[in-house]
Amino acid sequence: MKVKIYFLLAALWISCFIACKKDRLDILPIDNFTADQVFSSEALLTAYMASLYNALPMEDLNTYGNGALANNTDEAITAFQDQQNNIGDGTWTQYWGYNNIRNVNEFIAKLPAAKANENLIKTLSGEAKFIRAFHYFAMVKRYGGVPIITKVQQYDGNNIGELQAARNTEKEVYDFIATDLDEAAAALPETNAKGRVTKNAALALKSRAMLYAASSAKYGSVLLNGILGIPATEAGKYWKASFDAASAIINSGGHSLYQKNPSKEANFQQLFLDKGKDNPEVIFAKYYLFPDKTHSYDTRYLPFAIRGPSGYSSRMCPTLDLVEQYEYIDGSPGKLKIGTPSNPIFYTNPTDLFLNKDPRLLASVIVPFAAFKGSIIDIQAGIYDRGIKISAGDYGAFYNTTTHKLDNIGGTLPVVGKNGFGGTEKTQTGFLVRKYLDPALPQAQAYSGGSSQPWIEIRYAEVLLNYAEAAIELQNVPEAKAKINMIRSRAGIVLLQDADINIERVRKERLVELAFESHRWWDYRRWRVSDKLFNNTWPTALKPYYDVDKQAYRFESTNAGRYARTFNVRVYYERINPAELAKDPKLVQNPNY
């Protein structure tokens, strides 16, 4: 035994010396490429872009509960289970993306010396500028002015003071974004590989960013010596910049509104599910591929009765407010005709309540008793029998119409629907989201990480709406009207006349067209109306009841969920993570944090 141990020790001792060849640790990794390798091969350069694209901070389909921006506005609330007692407090949607910006800066710095043909280098430099602008835009819309870093910082052990940067003003950041996107647009081709940005994508992001800048100038206030806010006198310049960028896209003719299906409702649903490269409305999208890169949209947002194997459902319940924001086809206000509590209107066919509503409503929202994936999505809050309201907490409860009692054995009439109301994972509002849900996805695959429909980050309709908003802010009514009517004509509702066009109307078109696409949270914020809209405000629900005597449905409107919501004024600018302030004393915190 002892001999063996000594032998082993000796062997160990000897191996120590022979193993220590000088460059033993300097081997190159065999599962990675080095920077030198990447920058000397066109194929690797192109492939490397995938990681830069992947880091883009999009508010895409991989959101959940209150992380979904729509659940923090009047668009929707999440299911009872996950409902939080308020909407964001300024710390919920953080993005401090300097690690990603460093990667882009490094790429931009090394690209000119790469061994690749000139055209490729030009295109890639355009893509990199777009990506950098995207990161800065994601930060400036959250925090206001942030430090602009365009060079790769190197720490030499002694220069920490130089590396700590102070915040630039909000105006400087927006101007920097505009410059980056102008350079990107100049370098990028008209068309590019699937999922890669084009000239029009750069212009579209510019029209979006300039709209945000103009809104900040017009509706915000200048604070902290300009780190927050933009002088009101600059507003016109930014509206114009947004207008010009959008009109360049429109004039290029490279995109058009999606009109492949003659049914208006089916068309608007299909627009978000058409994965082909020939979807003319897509300007920039994030594509997924099952099973390598996926998201969990379906599993989280499907109705309860047809939920997937992971067990989630109903995490986005559109509010009655949103449903009523959709007009009727003839342009009349979208208030649903439910009568009054004492004198309700009865519907034999419950979906008739939504007859003649904007086709975009039924394409974006699952209403009670609508058909989806081969099922009728029954959403019922209870029944009325002989004028008495009967309700239950779960769909297992039955009602006996002969004895007029709740009776789970002899009863035949279910009291509440399988998809709501009642239970912690069913709709709380009477509605469920339909936009982006994939009807072709087998129920067995609707598990976490089972979905692969693309996320459209920028689509042509948004460009038209950017254009219309900038136009109306610049008092250009005919142009605003023309573009709003393009949207309405595709949607299938009556066109507007000059007299109808005002800022409110243009905004409303934007809100309903882009519902659930992570725009509204930022739009309300940049118009500085969030604190008015969410001031101890309850989300709203529509409750369908089955009336046994009339053999028809009646509806009631009520508050939804557990909590009223308040948007705190300080959330117009988010909190910078205190850890960042500790690292860099030149940073100033935003007010009230």
Place this chain on the structure above:
Amino acid sequence: MIVKNMISVLSLIVVFQSCSKIDNYKAPDGNIYGKLVDKITKENIQTEQPNGYSVKLFEKGGKMNSPIVVPGKPDGTFENAFIFQNEYMVLPTEGAFFPVDTVKVQVGSHTEVNFEVMPFLAVTNVTITPSAGKVTANYTIARSQVGDKIVERKTLVSRVPTVNNSVNDFRSQTDLAGKPDLDILAAPYSDVVTGLNAGTKYYVRIAVRTNNGLKKYNYSKVFTVAIP
């Protein structure tokens, strides 16, 4: 066996070695407290919580530190009893009052520091009258220094004493943006809030706001009423 013993001894040494020092810093034992006095009403300035106002402390020798933020209380007082005894620059800020200068304070174990601030607006001559199912608030709006345009007045009613712009059950609100400031200041106001339950105790407060950058409200005191 020897190897085993050596391992045990070595690990024991490591264990004791690593625990030889304790944190010998003294815990913060300084305390700063005080109040903000409204120059118009001569009483504590009325605010809301959270985010009514904050008091920022810049510690001497702490050039690399972020300022310590002390959130103000709704009755205009503030306190922080967990800071080091040291010299601080103290700055009340981010409230519904005009900017004031920082003050240098040597903070000891219990140091009071008060400020006089000029509010954007003040709610004056308040009378609150409860009657069956409703409450009536009569008041005027005053100011001594001209700032941003006056844009809004509200009467807020709640079942909890922390009534403010976001904590309320009933309210009456009026947009004043279209009215000239001089008219607003000259007029007496009467707001009626209805829908209140009989026999219930309510807390009532009036809020007025100028178009200031942080959208801060100036509040009246909280009045308690019982609905007959």
